Amino acid sequence: MSTDLEIARAATLEPIGAIAARAGIPDTALEPYGKYKAKIGLDFLRSQAAKPRGKLVLVTGINPTAAGEGKTTTTIGLGDALNAIGTRAMICLREPSLGPCFGVKGGATGGGRAQVGPMEDINLHFTGDFHAITSANNLLSAMLDNHLYWGNELGLDPRRVSWRRSMDMNDRNLRNLVLGLGGASQGVPREDGFDITVASEVMAIFCLASDLADLQARLGRIIVGQTRDGRSITARDLKADGAMAALLRDALAPNLVQTLEGSPALVHGGPFANIAHGCNSVMATALGLSLADVVVTEAGFGADLGAEKFLDIKCRSAGLTPDLAVVVATCRALKMHGGVAKSALGGEDVAAIERGVVNLVRHVENMRKFGLPVVVALNKFTTDTPAEIDAVRHAMARIGAEAFLCTHWGDGAAGAADLARAVQRLLSEGHARFRPLYPAEMPLADKLGVIAREIYHAAEVQIPPAAAARLKKFEEMGFGHVPVCVAKTQYSFSADPTRLGAPEGHVLPVREVRLSAGAGFVVAICGDVMTMPGLPRRPAAETIGLDAEGRIDGLF
């Protein structure tokens, strides 16, 4: 069997202008970045604003396990399959972060015959968007510390600075540091730290901005810290918003690439799915909807975190009305949800499927709470048995849902043809009645309660008094109307990563709440959330290198 890398290298990509032309993007709208990548000019996006919109399909999944589910490959495979059966589809994905490439994970451009390319470029610097975001984040930090250095006219309390620096790297040694050392001419000593770029609020803002003006307005609203008397200081107060917007201007134009089967894909933005909303930019999704009959897009983690945020944060903020949710599962992962260890996944175990499928059932039912039709994509592994697959199908039939076997990893578009036909049919039936889970005017603590009860099936939300007081303060500051972004483990409906399946009656323990005033949401941190990953003992970086032809080895 070929590796992902071999398949990617064997593929012949088309010139990006040809992909653009098929997608309805004229040559004049393209800013090429090499032969196979292009940014789509903001002028063209503006010209598309009044166009009729295509349908929006969200690909989400069960709670992830070590067995792997294949959400990105399903997004790509479904897009390819829709194009193959005559529906003009556009794929919208997040950009990979450099950090994980050098850690454990390898690249993030799909796999098998369901990949976007050029793989090496997309996984490394791509069109430089993340570097621009890092620069904008750190320019704000530099201007903040420079303000402290030159006399601190605004009265910012150096102990109450919440804005952190960022780097697109897995680097645990940057998590907590004391900077500004060395004496009076060297800066102002204070505690700080770096988050990985995808965890920066600038990334979340970048992905929620609807145009350049909205981008700059959101950047200006970023709260960097407080004065001693509790007044918030913003990026606008520091006069940093204009230069930050200038740094981000070119990056805000969506990136066009292609799948190995020649479908157009917009790969743009990539916020964390815990402390941010975990999906690609609004700019890209809106552009896709103006061009294609169907946009297939993806949200991070399982549907409890990723889809909920896609629907309650991104779609609400951008006025998007999704039409269908695809929930991805595998027999292997469902067996793990049924209590089987990864090392014991080899043999047939129908009983484990029957125990574990409750995870899938709940995600399907959750998606319906948003008014969305749901279809299940069952990514097939060679070890799956007919009885195991039937067990999933029966469980789905009991709740009136259909599961389709998918083999796009090995077969490309043909492997997702059944799924694509079902998607086509469901879209044409038009049963979607999208509604967010809670209204904007609901108090922040209540919003958290609704998510915990309706989506996580928790019995209770524990909000410590200090956090509750902060939520009240956010409401007094005029941020009561924003959605809540829950940061918790992605492995369980609960806050305990070991409780697989479909736990009930648990407690959602809120540790801390933060206001992302620029992005426009409140983050509720439940349990430990890592905003700067570390490298493993043997990082992938040790084996990444150039081969004799200058190609990059080791990225997968």
Add this chain to the structure above:
Amino acid sequence: MSTDLEIARAATLEPIGAIAARAGIPDTALEPYGKYKAKIGLDFLRSQAAKPRGKLVLVTGINPTAAGEGKTTTTIGLGDALNAIGTRAMICLREPSLGPCFGVKGGATGGGRAQVGPMEDINLHFTGDFHAITSANNLLSAMLDNHLYWGNELGLDPRRVSWRRSMDMNDRNLRNLVLGLGGASQGVPREDGFDITVASEVMAIFCLASDLADLQARLGRIIVGQTRDGRSITARDLKADGAMAALLRDALAPNLVQTLEGSPALVHGGPFANIAHGCNSVMATALGLSLADVVVTEAGFGADLGAEKFLDIKCRSAGLTPDLAVVVATCRALKMHGGVAKSALGGEDVAAIERGVVNLVRHVENMRKFGLPVVVALNKFTTDTPAEIDAVRHAMARIGAEAFLCTHWGDGAAGAADLARAVQRLLSEGHARFRPLYPAEMPLADKLGVIAREIYHAAEVQIPPAAAARLKKFEEMGFGHVPVCVAKTQYSFSADPTRLGAPEGHVLPVREVRLSAGAGFVVAICGDVMTMPGLPRRPAAETIGLDAEGRIDGLF
């Protein structure tokens, strides 16, 4: 009078393919980055290796003053003028750093009618080269700290780590910090700091590498620190060289842009001119020489630092044989060298010129020590009087040199036509007999002595015992053959920035010596050298922003 920004915006750039075609670069060799920038593929560079080489002209200057000299505009103006009179010329420049753009300086793409464009792009992210260099630098840091974290098999002493992180930002608060705080799972506490990206050894390596293999070999030789028993640990020991080379692969291809008059310009790399060698990449210069009759390039600071390093470090390392030096001066700056304060530059002061011209005289004579013919470009300001200009010309005539008045800032190519004809004539006469100042086999301390005596006219070099011992150690380690890169103030031949003109008999006080084993030179630090600038009280960033059409204001 129009501002630089107005002139840049009023200019119509040609599609980069047209510029490339005129320069002899086929379309297939281009990796476009938007419509007006392109990288030139490394395959094409390899195919050019055996081509006859054009002539190499170095533009350098007197010691810089607050009055401004115009070295970059002269490089551009001369290139334009050579093309206008029928000599195929290519311009090679450094890429600007983001840091100064947000500080005091504004952009670095020339000025007036002698600019390269697109100005906004080149001054901000351009083609992402500096971001790639920052990433490679910081990946090495992350792998180093990760090595310490996971048990430190190599025995690196955390107190003896010399490798620092980098950021393309003016940010004094990052100069000195303690990182790895927060407990056993958060890293290994130690002192560190950030240098601006242009000061990273990765930047110097990037600019001296002759191809990808040489790049990776040099990266591998970087010394990151020592063990307790004094053994050096390299990037290769940390297995970081492959991934660093992968991050830099695309960046290593030179960037093609154009002047406002349509001359091709390669803008690539930009190392500091104090702790590194201060000129654009070897890759770009070599490509230019394979394509053009004449390459006009620039070195940082005055000729004592910039040209000396260009000749003794870059040309020696790359086997380049320069043919001519152009020394740039202005009457205003020479008056400052003659003791006039900037605020008193208004009126005619021939006596001040006669006192200050010694600075220019010495630089011209210094360039001849390298076997190079020299011509002087006198950048004209409207306040210059005929008597002042005559004073410069007479001083030059006394040493057998010619000075040409240049007005390319206001007049474009026509303003440098006399200079260009003189350059053309001198090149055709072929009097250049380039020789480095000292042989590679000379001991390191002696090399320092030769530079100090011959170029700075110092009476003595003071090397503290610890530094002398380190120089010996570098020789024992096998680095005795490398050139010496002096880091001292650019404002004076001496190490005292207030001693303008042509000081003699001074002492060159070496404070510290460092080995840049990957770049291939020893840095001798004389006086204070800032490797991470700070922002001023009112940084330029405060006034940078987007206008209603999404154009960037405030970059000049």
